Amino acid sequence: MYDLTAIASQVRRDVIRMISAVQSGHPGGSLGCADFFTVLYFDVLRHNPTTFTMDGKGEDLFFLSNGHLSAAWYSVLARSGYFPVRELGSFRKLNSRLQGHPTTHEGLPGIRMSSGSLGQGLSVGAGAGLAKKMNRDDHLVYVLTGDGELQEGQIWEAAMFAAARKIDNLIVTVDYNNKQIDGPVDQVVSLGNLRAKWEAFGWEVLEMNGNDIPDVQNTLGKARSQCGKEKPVVILMHTEMGFGVDFMMGTHKWHGSAPNAEQTAVALGQLKETVGDY
Amino acid sequence: MxxxxxxxxxxxxxxxxxxxxxxxxxxxxxxxxxxxxxxxxxxxxxxxxxxxxxxxxxxxxxxxxxxxxxxxxxxxxxxxxxxxxxxxxxxxxxxxxxxxxxxxxxxxxxxxxxxxxxxxxxxxxxxxxxxxxxxxxxxxxxxxxxxxxxxxxxxxxxxxxxxxxxxxxxxxxxNFTPPDQPFEIGKAQKLVDGEDVTIIATGHMVWQALEAREILLEKGIRAEVINIHTIKPFDEEAVLNSVKKTGCVVTAEEHQRNGGLGDAVAQLLCRYYPAPVEMVAVNDSFGESGKPEELMVKYGLDSAHIIDAALKVGSRHS
CATH class of the missing domain: 3.40.50.970 (Thiamin diphosphate (ThDP)-binding fold, Pyr/PP domains)
Known part of the structure; x- marks a missing residue:
């Protein structure tokens, strides 16, 4: 059993250190979703990090649709054994496998689809879920999207399709932090009644506090038990953008900005080094 | 024939x-x-x-x-x-x-x-x-x-x-190519040998190129006809070999002049073997409603336009 709280703290440290080192990246969403990533990779996924295969037969799959959360994803991939932890230091640098947004292009184990241009991951997950059904592979497909990302029309094409095709091996989590680059999602273009929208599209809808590790564990467990019932599952995951670093919380300003040296020191002072910095 | x-x-x-x-x-x-x-x-x-x-x-x-x-x-x-x-x-x-x-x-x-x-x-x-x-x-x-x-x-x-x-x-x-033909991706097909001009065509325009070649032959012009079924990767060697022999090229495609087969040929030739090129293609315009064959004539995508292009490129060459 892993100490998930300890790992999540280390993931947050990785995120801050990686982004600070290149003065570039998206800390807010990565911090907000660090608990989710940690639970997913250390408690939920049935996967084989050291023998990564692109087709992922016989494994659960994860797709990051909001690719700008790359820092947190790279951290949990490295720390769960997909590639050496020290490689996190190459994030966003020249000749790195850890590109600004995730890509298969550089052959980084753990990544099966490039993402960054928003709105495509749900369709990809639906396709991968269909392939699993055709292959009679009873493993599951997980997708993370942003909430601002739901403004992309393709998301709703995929939502309609997945319900119509009864793709019930698909668990989508929405990072529902109500923040996007230009401000609160409510003010940019409101999502309205998001639960009612997903329900109307024919999905099983769950909600959780994405910054409460036991709640994330329980809700992902519920989501798994809802699979195989002819409906795809979506979890509205309430998170705080920037969670874990006080001055990054409660604002959309840290969506895509790097902390300076002084801010980095303050942030790291709030995040305990638990399993060792890279 | x-x-x-x-x-x-x-x-x-x-x-x-x-x-x-x-x-x-x-x-x-x-x-x-x-x-x-x-x-x-x-x-x-x-x-x-x-x-x-x-x-x-x-x-x-x-x-x-x-x-x-x-x-x-x-x-x-x-x-x-x-x-x-x-x-x-x-x-x-x-x-x-x-x-x-x-x-x-x-x-x-x-x-x-x-x-x-x-x-x-x-x-x-x-x-x-x-x-x-x-x-x-x-x-x-x-x-x-x-x-x-x-x-x-x-x-x-x-x-x-x-x-x-x-x-x-x-x-x-x-439908003029053989049934059950092998298809080699990236390999140009030389359909007819010729010495005076190379006609490089793709898609529906390959048949038009063959028709144009007949008329050109009557005029004493022996056109080599190459079918480029794979535009990328591009068979540079086949095109260069032909153009080194004929010295001039007509390209033909059902596509804009910008960005298509003609561009690929011109890009190749200007780097390795500069030679006159005439492009039979749509010239920076949208199409319109009409019967397919009417449209191909109106927008200059038929054997007559290939013939004109071949005569023109031949005069530029000599």
Whole structure:
């Protein structure tokens, strides 16, 4: 059993250190979703990090649709054994496998689809879920999207399709932090009644506090038990953008900005080094 | 006389449909998707025999491309089918990120390309797709010239790992290449030897090039005719060898002059063997409604325009 709280703290440290080192990246969403990533990779996924295969037969799959959360994803991939932890230091640098947004292009184990241009991951997950059904592979497909990302029309094409095709091996989590680059999602273009929208599209809808590790564990467990019932599952995951670093919380300003040296020191002072910095 | 007598006219899209059915029998991993145009793409036979390997996506092309990319994770070989317009311009970003950059084994099969779509008009007559697709790293671009070759190409791309754009059309056109021909991706086909001018054509324009060659021969001009069925990767050696012999080139394609086959030839020649080139292509304009053959004449995509271009390029050469 892993100490998930300890790992999540280390993931947050990785995120801050990686982004600070290149003065570039998206800390807010990565911090907000660090608990989710940690639970997913250390408690939920049935996967084989050291023998990564692109087709992922016989494994659960994860797709990051909001690719700008790359820092947190790279951290949990490295720390769960997909590639050496020290490689996190190459994030966003020249000749790195850890590109600004995730890509298969550089052959980084753990990544099966490039993402960054928003709105495509749900369709990809639906396709991968269909392939699993055709292959009679009873493993599951997980997708993370942003909430601002739901403004992309393709998301709703995929939502309609997945319900119509009864793709019930698909668990989508929405990072529902109500923040996007230009401000609160409510003010940019409101999502309205998001639960009612997903329900109307024919999905099983769950909600959780994405910054409460036991709640994330329980809700992902519920989501798994809802699979195989002819409906795809979506979890509205309430998170705080920037969670874990006080001055990054409660604002959309840290969506895509790097902390300076002084801010980095303050942030790291709030995040305990638990399993060792890279 | 034309060394390729055509016995019958058939649609290139029917070659795709028949090839897909054959593929279904040969390769269990092949799956087909359509965005509400399965009939137009002649996918009905495949759907009838392999209903569990057909995915109807509805009118949602972006979704279709990304679903296809997802299906490759699990080892499937997805063939997407819709009109060329909706296979490229409408979904460029999905292809760029989830197929080309991700190097997924998706086959984007595009019918009703170009002016020969006919009466539906310019909204549907895409003339920029070859350019868009050949600009993408990792993408292979194939434009077969008739039914038999489209069928052969459909079979061949399943055996090749990587993203492919396969472009074909709506109307019945002469079917003149052999049935059950081998299809070698990236290999130009020299159809007729000649010494005076090289005519390089693709798709529906290959037949027009053969017709033009007959008339040119009557005028004492011996044209070499090359079918470029694979626009990317481009068979540079075949083109250079021919142009070193003839010294001048006419390109012919059902596409914009910008970005298409003519551009590929010009780019090659200006780097390695500068020679006069005339391009038979649409010159920076949209199409319009009309019968396919009327449109091809109005927009300068017929054998008469190839002949004119050959005479012109010959005079520039000498």
């Amino acid at each position: 034309n060394p390729f007598p055509s016995t019958e006219k058939k649609e290139t899209r029917a070659g795709f449909g028949d090839g897909l059915l054959e593929l279904g029998k040969q390769n269990q991993d092949v799956v087909a998707l359509s965005a509400d145009l399965s009939g137009s793409l002649k996918m009905d036979a495949f759907i009838g025999v392999f209903p569990d390997r057909f995915i109807q996506v509805g009118i949602a092309e972006a979704n279709m491309i990304s679903i296809a990319a997802g299906l490759t994770i699990g080892g499937k070989i997805p063939f997407t089918g819709t009109f060329a317009n909706f296979s490229t311009g409408r979904v460029y970003d999905q292809i760029r990120q989830s197929v080309a950059y991700s190097n997924k084994n998706v086959k984007i099969c595009a019918s009703h390309a170009g002016l020969t779509l006919g009466e539906d008009g310019a909204t549907h007559q895409i003339l920029e797709d070859i350019g868009m697709m050949r600009m993408l790293p990792n993408m292979t671009v194939i434009v077969p010239c008739d039914y038999n070759q489209t069928r052969a190409a459909t079979l061949a791309i399943a055996d090749y790992f990587g993203p492919v754009y396969l472009r074909f059309g709506r109307p019945k056109v002469p």
